[in-house]
Amino acid sequence: MGAGIARLLSAHNYRVVTNASGRSVATQARCSANNVELLPTDLNLCNQADYILSIVPQRDAVTTAERVIAVSSNRVFAKQQNPLYFLDLNAISPSSARANDELFAKSAPDIRLIDGGIIGGPPNLKDNGTWSRPSVVVSGPNDLRDAQPSGAHLAEVLNVRHINTTVGSASGLKMCFAAINKGFTALALQSLTTAHALGVVDELQQHMTEFSPRLGLQMNGSLPNMPPKAYRWILEMVEIAKTFEEDGGFSRDENLFHPMTEIYRLVTDGTELAREDIWRCRAVDE
Incomplete structure (x- = not known):
């Protein structure tokens, strides 16, 4: 950025x-x-x-x-x-x-x-x-x-x-927007991972195309570029969680973004994709 x-x-x-x-x-x-x-x-x-x-x-x-x-x-x-x-x-x-x-x-x-x-x-x-x-x-x-x-x-x-x-309104708007986009990416990651384990990825993709084409495009567009950036999204999930509790009035138990922090931590620490150099990959693509 x-x-x-x-x-x-x-x-x-x-x-x-x-x-x-x-x-x-x-x-x-x-x-x-x-x-x-x-x-x-x-x-x-x-x-x-x-x-x-x-x-x-x-x-x-x-x-x-x-x-x-x-x-x-x-x-x-x-x-x-x-x-x-x-x-x-x-x-x-x-x-x-x-x-x-x-x-x-x-x-x-x-x-x-x-x-x-x-x-x-x-x-x-x-x-x-x-x-x-x-x-x-x-x-x-x-x-x-x-x-x-x-x-x-x-x-x-x-x-x-x-x-x-x-002061705080602009940061809060950013948090709310990021919660929807990056929250969806975390949900899509878990859904596709589970579909892969069940052997139904192709069928899931087909049904997304048929019944939720815009979400399907977002899913397939957001996931490939996420792993090299996941390490930065860990703390962003923490900040979103703070926003929803401090300014949104949700309790910790009601807050979805504490477990989403762990999803991005898993991608960062547990996958080879997270260790790709996004700048090197971008140079190769160009």
């Missing part, structure tokens, strides 16, 4: 920068391949960027915010004319988003946090020269369209939709 957004921004004449020091050679090579300029420190990053887009695995969401806050304590932003915007676009629960908002308000009030989530696949350049883009939903009192410089243009390029002024 981050690579796709970097390509989209670069194609619209934005300078895209990151600090990938300490990351793998493969990660740094992907940055270069996607027109992302490498900076040596977080301080350089925050001094040169107008907007920081945090798009990381859930386990790194808080750490990424804390890295930016740690740099802001040096008050290096005070000389800048425009405030730094931090777009938290990670797949986290509303309570996690609210906790990050409180962290910024307490420790880095000069940085303007925007709660957000990305719904849909990565940006992709189509054959006709236009871009397919996900929906970037955002919420909270800070509106990217009011930001300087170029906030309104950036919001248009990223397909940003500001849904309301409440």
Whole structure:
């Protein structure tokens, strides 16, 4: 997702920068391949960027915010004319988003946090020269369209939709959407696995085509690409479960997403497919 957004921004004449020091050679090579300029420190990053887009695995969401806050304590932003915007676009629960908002308000009030989530696949350049883009939903009192410089243009390029002024709403919408899509993928995995054990996969596929063609297409489209990403979906299921309990009012016993966490853990730890390198596979396909 981050690579796709970097390509989209670069194609619209934005300078895209990151600090990938300490990351793998493969990660740094992907940055270069996607027109992302490498900076040596977080301080350089925050001094040169107008907007920081945090798009990381859930386990790194808080750490990424804390890295930016740690740099802001040096008050290096005070000389800048425009405030730094931090777009938290990670797949986290509303309570996690609210906790990050409180962290910024307490420790880095000069940085303007925007709660957000990305719904849909990565940006992709189509054959006709236009871009397919996900929906970037955002919420909270800070509106990217009011930001300087170029906030309104950036919001248009990223397909940003500001849904309301409440921190946590955008993250919650992302959680609810992901619950349906990735919850369905987990159900489809169990169903097809059981059908295989019973020797009725072909019959199941035939009946899905006949009676539920749209679900059949979704099932066959989502499963092949899931295993290499399953490790990231484990914590996403945890965040969805938190959302449904804390904001949806469901008890732990009523929550479907604790066992779904274990399904994706099984795929991650118990299958060879999960150990495929999605970037290597993508390069071979191309």
